[in-house]
Amino acid sequence: MKKQIKILILEDNRTDADLMLRQLRKSEINFVDKIVETRKMFEEALDTFSPDIILSDYSLPTFDAVSAFHLLKSKNLSIPFIIISGTIGEENVVQLLKDGVTDFASKNNLLTLPQKVLRGLRDAEETLEKIEILEKLKIQTAALLIANDKLVLQNDEKEKKAVELLNVNKELLAFNFVSSHDLQEPLRKIQIFISKIRQDETTTMSESGKNNMERIQVAATRMRQLIEDLLAFSRVSTTERKYEMNDLRVIIEDVKLELVDSIKQKDAVIDIIGLVPGNMVTFQFRQLLYNLISNALKFSKDDLQPRITIESSIIKHADLKLRGVTPQMKDKNYWNLSFKDNGIGFEAEYNDLIFVMFQRLHHSQEYSGTGIGLAIVKKIIDNHNGIITASGVLNQGATFEIYIPIKENLKLIRKVVKHKLVSA
Structure with missing residues (x-):
């Protein structure tokens, strides 16, 4: 993670913005910030400020978080996007998370904001690393294709080994893509909702509900381990x-x-x-x-x-x-x-x-x-x-x-x- 991160805040209420910044400074996160409140200022900041993460109010007089997030996607920018609001409904939260918003924090409870910021930045770094790994695997697969062409004229045993190696790398490339996105993304959403429920609903939750939440947490952890085990299995000889x-x-x-x-x-x-x-x-x-x-x-x-x-x-x-x-x-x-x-x-x-x-x-x-x-x-x-x-x-x-x-x-x-x- 960078020594100093850039945080862009889309917020028209200066008091709310100051509360966010105060909470982030308590966590000793090293950052510089920029506060904007209009679409024009937001677009300019994307080009000139180049933020590492965006914190956005859900609704502003002339602009809103949904429009800002769609603008971000239209520019093909993979910047973590956290919505901070005190009025957004749970159905809206669910839909936004499905659309790809990184996380949600309530203005009434900013204690977890630093943790959500760090997690969003960490997930973004991991995604970038996985993309780089996939690109390297594509290059390796292409290299293996060239190597296979050279081995065609050799004896049958060497040709068989080359084909097997090529197939393994093709499967590994496909498996890495699924494990890094199609499998990891739903799991991350599950863990976000588990964290939100345990933070916001624990005082009103029955013992049975708490036990069920614990089972969900265990199952999510098991799922992550299973994904990692399967990925390791695809790489290791039997x-x-x-x-x-x-x-x-x-x-x-x-x-x-x-x-x-x-x-x-x-x-x-x-x-x-x-x-x-x-x-x-x-x-x-x-x-x-x-x-x-x-x-x-x-x-x-x-x-x-x-x-x-x-x-x-x-x-x-x-x-x-x-x-x-x-x-x-x-x-x-x-x-x-x-x-x-x-x-x-x-x-x-x-x-x-x-x-x-x-x-x-x-x-x-x-x-x-x-x-x-x-x-x-x-x-x-x-x-x-x-x-x-x-x-x-x-x-x-x-x-x-x-x-x-x-x-x-x-x-x-x-x-x-x-x-x-x-x-x-």
């Missing part, structure tokens, strides 16, 4: 992950606990049948099951109780072809996970397309999401050298079949299964 034998029971119960509200709301039933242990990266399979179960709940039918069936078994190499699946490894048996639901399903033509990054079969207004959930599932299975297939029947449900080659002795797996059954 060979650095720890594989372990797991029968998925603990993972499924953990996912059910996280989705407990959705499960109760939908009155969903999750049937677990004969889970056979498999060798897997536990945290990746937790994400896989979370994505599949949350998708099944999201795309359930309104007039039918959602039912999800999860089953695993061992498939012999010879039997794999009978299922229409081509084994990737010779003479290997496969661990099979079958996941079925009775939701809205999809047409057969989308069986392969459904795993494509950002591919959505439904409009965002019908079903929320970013279109990366099943792409992440596919990537996790690829990391395990496995195969995943999807088959849907419109208005009847969807089935996902996962096949992972077994490296361990089949007798060892059966021994583990037997031990777990006895322990249970």
Whole structure:
């Protein structure tokens, strides 16, 4: 952050402006300020003063915050914009935040203003850094394309490695964009509203309300961590992950606990049948099951109780072809996970397309999401050298079949299964 920041204040009441400045000086923020009250003065200040952040009254005699913010957007200026007012209604606050306004502060409570200013400046810096990272990734991807052209004439193994590296970087570029904007932006809005409610409503809130707010805060923190973990996962080779034998029971119960509200709301039933242990990266399979179960709940039918069936078994190499699946490894048996639901399903033509990054079969207004959930599932299975297939029947449900080659002795797996059954 700059040692000295420039704060532009759009306010026609000098007393209110002085109160803002006094509160900011108490926080020891090093800044210079400029106060304007008309559209002409505001436009001139944007050019000559070049502010780092703007604090604006909601309504002025000849100008207002909404017009000022739209003017800022028309000039393609990404300057943090905080509205300060004592009269604006909550619906207006919600709409302005949706339109991209950074934050809101009440004139009746300016104690949090320094914190909001610092947070707005910090978010602006992070956004700029992410844009720079994306530009570097584009350059790297272009460089990899050139490098790939040079490698075409080399042997098949080197060509394969070059293509894999190119695909990884393309996915990383797309994933960085989503994680830095489409995922981070809604989360930031949630945290702003949590902060506003906890500051303004805590004295009138019931204990139950406070507990629910705490749960929301925990969920938001969990979401931010999840985004960071997924971003890290996209950058790290799977060979650095720890594989372990797991029968998925603990993972499924953990996912059910996280989705407990959705499960109760939908009155969903999750049937677990004969889970056979498999060798897997536990945290990746937790994400896989979370994505599949949350998708099944999201795309359930309104007039039918959602039912999800999860089953695993061992498939012999010879039997794999009978299922229409081509084994990737010779003479290997496969661990099979079958996941079925009775939701809205999809047409057969989308069986392969459904795993494509950002591919959505439904409009965002019908079903929320970013279109990366099943792409992440596919990537996790690829990391395990496995195969995943999807088959849907419109208005009847969807089935996902996962096949992972077994490296361990089949007798060892059966021994583990037997031990777990006895322990249970």
